[in-house]
Amino acid sequence: MGKKKTRGELVVLSGPSGVGKSTVIAELLSVRKDIYFSVSFTTRKPRMGEADGVNYNFVTREEFEGMIQRGELLEYAEYVGNYYGTSLKVIQDKLDAGIDVLLDIEVQGAAKVRSKCPQAVLIFIIPPSFEELSRRLHRRATDQEEVIQGRLAKAREEYGQIPQYDYMVVNDKVSEAAGEILAILTAESCRTRNRLHLIADVAGSSSISQ
Numbered sequence: 001m002g003k004k005k006t007r008g009e010l011v012v013l014s015g016p017s018g019v020g021k022s023t024v025i026a027e028l029l030s031v032r033k034d035i036y037f038s039v040s041f042t043t044r045k046p047r048m049g050e051a052d053g054v055n056y057n058f059v060t061r062e063e064f065e066g067m068i069q070r071g072e073l074l075e076y077a078e079y080v081g082n083y084y085g086t087s088l089k090v091i092q093d094k095l096d097a098g099i100d101v102l103l104d105i106e107v108q109g110a111a112k113v114r115s116k117c118p119q120a121v122l123i124f125i126i127p128p129s130f131e132e133l134s135r136r137l138h139r140r141a142t143d144q145e146e147v148i149q150g151r152l153a154k155a156r157e158e159y160g161q162i163p164q165y166d167y168m169v170v171n172d173k174v175s176e177a178a179g180e181i182l183a184i185l186t187a188e189s190c191r192t193r194n195r196l197h198l199i200a201d202v203a204g205s206s207s208i209s210q
């Protein structure tokens, strides 16, 4: 009997616009190069500096609706007028190969993942305070006040979904937020259900139910 972990961990990260999620994710992935970051499909237009297949797979509404109809998405949601979704096959292949997968998705998608994959680990990233989130959104200086107020209202709505998450990480300092996520991943990997393969060759353990 081998000692290899049989299935990867599915990790979901959510957080309000402006919380600094992508910076935390970049920091995390620079430390844990073995994690596969899922590139979502979206119908929104690429922003400056975004590349197809890197930040997102950019598709048309028809293409996206085709994927929904063919059941090719693990989850999808409509967010501020655009579709966003996660490929089912890509995720399944990685998890089956024992590779941990990270999803950066909003709260409706996270709820769908929770119902389809109860063992997924759901992490919500918050700013140190709501006032700080407002300051960060204003500091970007790229958006009109109306857009900023819209994002804050959306954030307030998203906070209502936090109780469905397993963990909350505070992004005050990026390195500390990434450190908290690393600690969560370490703890999750030590769960008994994720370590039964380590004792599979011990006499009597064949009766252990997984």
Ligand code: 5GP
Pocket (backbone or CB within 6 Å): 014, 015, 040, 041, 044, 075, 076, 077, 079, 084, 085, 086, 104, 105, 106, 108, 109, 110
């Ligand atoms: P943005 O347009 O700023 O890149 O992303 C907007 C929101 O969509 C973010 O909250 C992001 O986490 C979420 N998002 C990105 N990809 C997916 C996805 O595949 N599924 C869902 N449900 N949300 C996603």
